[in-house]
Structures are given as C-alpha cells and as structure tokens.
Amino acid sequence: MKVFFAKFFCRKQSSDEPENFKLKFPGLYECASDVSEKEQKIYLRMIKAEYLLLFITSVTALLKFETKFLIATVVLVFGLLACQLFRSFKKPEQTWYRARALAESVKTITWRYVMGSAPFNDISIKNDEKISTREFLQRLEEIKKVNDFDSIAPIANSNLVHSDAITDSMKIVRTYSLDEKKKFYREHRIQNQRIWYATKAESNKKANRNWLVCIVVLIVVYLIAMFLVASNHIQKDDWFSNVEPILIVITALIGWVQIKKHGELASSYILTAHEIQKLIQELSLLGDNPEEFEQFVDSAEQAFSREHTQWVARKKF
Numbered sequence: 001m002k003v004f005f006a007k008f009f010c011r012k013q014s015s016d017e018p019e020n021f022k023l024k025f026p027g028l029y030e031c032a033s034d035v036s037e038k039e040q041k042i043y044l045r046m047i048k049a050e051y052l053l054l055f056i057t058s059v060t061a062l063l064k065f066e067t068k069f070l071i072a073t074v075v076l077v078f079g080l081l082a083c084q085l086f087r088s089f090k091k092p093e094q095t096w097y098r099a100r101a102l103a104e105s106v107k108t109i110t111w112r113y114v115m116g117s118a119p120f121n122d123i124s125i126k127n128d129e130k131i132s133t134r135e136f137l138q139r140l141e142e143i144k145k146v147n148d149f150d151s152i153a154p155i156a157n158s159n160l161v162h163s164d165a166i167t168d169s170m171k172i173v174r175t176y177s178l179d180e181k182k183k184f185y186r187e188h189r190i191q192n193q194r195i196w197y198a199t200k201a202e203s204n205k206k207a208n209r210n211w212l213v214c215i216v217v218l219i220v221v222y223l224i225a226m227f228l229v230a231s232n233h234i235q236k237d238d239w240f241s242n243v244e245p246i247l248i249v250i251t252a253l254i255g256w257v258q259i260k261k262h263g264e265l266a267s268s269y270i271l272t273a274h275e276i277q278k279l280i281q282e283l284s285l286l287g288d289n290p291e292e293f294e295q296f297v298d299s300a301e302q303a304f305s306r307e308h309t310q311w312v313a314r315k316k317f
Helices: 002-010 026-059 067-090 093-116 129-146 149-155 169-175 180-231 244-260 262-283 288-314
Strands: none
Touching: 026 067, 026 093, 026 129, 026 149, 026 244, 067 093, 093 129, 093 149, 093 169, 093 180, 093 288, 180 244, 180 262, 180 288, 244 262, 262 288
16 A cells, blocks of 8 residues: 555656657667667668778779879779678678667567566566566566677667666656556657657658669660660770669669669558557547557567567568
8 A cells, every 4th residue: 555655646647748758768769779780880871881892983084094003903902802802701790680670579578578468467466566667677688698699788878778667758648547657658758669660661652663764764864875886886995885783783782772672661561550549440440458459568578579570581582
C-alpha cells in the first residue's frame, strides 16, 4: 500500500506532462544507435570514394601517354586498392548492421518494460520494483552478448556508454494507468513507427525512380556516342570519342542502386506501414483488461522485431 501511494503522489499525471514529453531510452540504445549511424556513413562514403576513383582512373588512362598521367593513374589505382582493402578488413557495414540490431533490441525490450508486457508481466515482477529492475538489467546484458557488444564498445561514444540504463522517463511511464499507457503507446510507439515507415517508403520510392532515370539517360547517351563513333561522325582520334568513362558511371550507378535497394525497401516499408495501421485499429478495440493490453504489446513488438530482422537480412544479402 505504501508503494502504491508513493507512486501515485510522487509522479505527474500524464495530462500534466509537457507536450514534447518523450520516452528516453537507456544509454545502451543511444550508444548503439550512434555507432550504427557513424559506421553507415563510413561504409557509404567508402563506396562513393571507390566509384569516384574508378571513374577518374578510367579518364586518366585515356589521356595522352605522358609520365605525369601514368603516375596519376598508378596513384589512383593504389588509392582504389587501399579503399577496398580498408573496407574488406574493417567491414563497417557489418558493424552498422550489428549496432542497429542492438539498438532495436534495446528499444523493443524498453517498450516491453515500461508497458509491463512479457517478460515483465509476471505478478512477482510487477509487484516488486527491485525485481523488475533486476530483470530488465539482466535482459540488457543478454542483448549485449547476443549482439556482440564487445566488438562495438571500442568505437562507441564513452559519454553515451555510461548513461543511465533506466531513465527517469521510463520510471514515469511505468507508473501510468492502463488508459494512459494505451494512449502513450499508440502515439509514441505505433504512430511513430507508422510515420517513419511511410516517410521512408516515399523517399525510397522517389530515390529509386530518380536513379533509374539517370541510368536510362546515361545508357541513351552511351548508345548515341557509340553510334556517332561507329558512323565516323566523331573521329576516333578525338579525346571525346572514348566512351568508356560513361560505361563506368553507368556500372557505378547500377551498383549503387543494388547497394541501397531503394525499390525493394520501398515495397517492404509500404507493406509494413499498412500493417502498423492495423495495429492502431486493434488497439482501439481493446477493453479494460490489462492482460489483453500486455498481449497486444507483446504481439506488436514481435512484429516490429520481425521487420527489423528482415531488414538486416535484405542488407546482408
């Protein structure tokens, strides 16, 4: 009874929370998310650098045979080789995927914890804050082991690593009533995910269309150039008769589209956004039974985790 009154009088009602009140995730989430973003940037920059060096090398190789151009070509080839070796040994894309998987796992277990869903819906855990805290911390340790946090830790931001595992906002949301939890989960988890997927679907759809247009235009230019050279409208001795650099650019763009998988991601994200919309409708049909809500959160979090697992699989293969 003492614990109940302490919770009731010490916390703010959700209606009194500022409008921009958000759930702050554990430091482990912030740390993994930060590593994921950095490694993603490194990986994509390395790919861009390789394509750029390849294009410049193809241009210098066509220039008049002089020592300076030969040296420039050799330097560029070594630069290209260095980029590929760096990417092969460092494997930033693997760190990116692993860190993102870690961040999403922490996010999922955090939502389960604050909503009182499995594995935190056992009566013994619900009625004892110490036990629930211990259980949550243990789950975080398991997630760290599964996602090989030791390989991420050396490049992680030390300030984020030492942030709180259980934040004040998490403690506040855990004390919400059933109706307050429903509202908070709908607005800050389900709606947030739906908007994210819908926005990403649209941006990937546009990017896919734009890149395909660029590729088609370059292919047309390449074919026209080939025709002009073959029909002697352009002399083979002219420097601009060499169309190999255009072919290099086309190949690079096709490779870039395959790496980014814009078309595949757009289709997947649209489907996921529709599935999440169904969750919003299902939530509105729930009654006043806490166990029913806990089961709903469990199903929703499984769906979110499944989508992320598929994302990682698509990126790897």
